[in-house]
Amino acid sequence: MSNSLSKIQYCSKPTRDEIDMLILLLNYFYGDYTQKIVENLNLDDLSFCYSKKTKRLRAIMYRNEMFAFIRASDFRLIPHIPLAILLHKVIPFPKHRIVVINEIVPDIMGSHTIFSKHVIQGDENIKPFDEVLIVDEEDNLIGVGRAIISYEAMITSLRGPAVQVREKVER
Structure with a gap:
């Protein structure tokens, strides 16, 4: 497990509410056209990872790769390369x-x-x-x-x- 995930207690498959939250975060930070990203993902390969101490969302994994990280100080979605590739395709x-x-x-x-x-x-x-x-x-x-x-x-x-x-x- 990488250093950035060392403080994460567990990862689990997302609920419908968590997927809706991901869509809202993508829309908020990158615009409405990013909803297409979630629609084209295989949701079975998506995992949400939570902090041991706060129980808050800290990372999103896709196919066992870091997809995005959630910055603790401001709940900002920080894309990693797999998400950046998808953002690059859909953002004009x-x-x-x-x-x-x-x-x-x-x-x-x-x-x-x-x-x-x-x-x-x-x-x-x-x-x-x-x-x-x-x-x-x-x-x-x-x-x-x-x-x-x-x-x-x-x-x-x-x-x-x-x-x-x-x-x-x-x-």
Whole structure:
């Protein structure tokens, strides 16, 4: 079991109410078009994992892989690559995306930070601490991360970090 799951007591198959809660979380953070994700999942492969101490939802597993994590401080849905791939398919461009220069993609694969000077386009509604999909100029998914600054600051700034890369797509 990974370190992030070490504090989780048990995982169980979700009830209808829990699936509805997942749909609400996806809709709230990523828009109404994300409901298609849950409709296309095999619900038998979905597991909800809970904290030992608080009994609150902490992680969602799909086919024994981390699908999403729930941040304890604000109940924010943090996507991992399996969910990010599905989000990338259903969310229209450029929503929830940061587009980086193609030449920098190999460097991103070995790094944990994307700098403002490498961001060329994205969703104008991105705020600090939003979870974003990181894509190249052809809208190929590179990874997921957390915006450090707003989209406006990313585009206008010539230096400084813009996105903290959380996880990358294996190539």
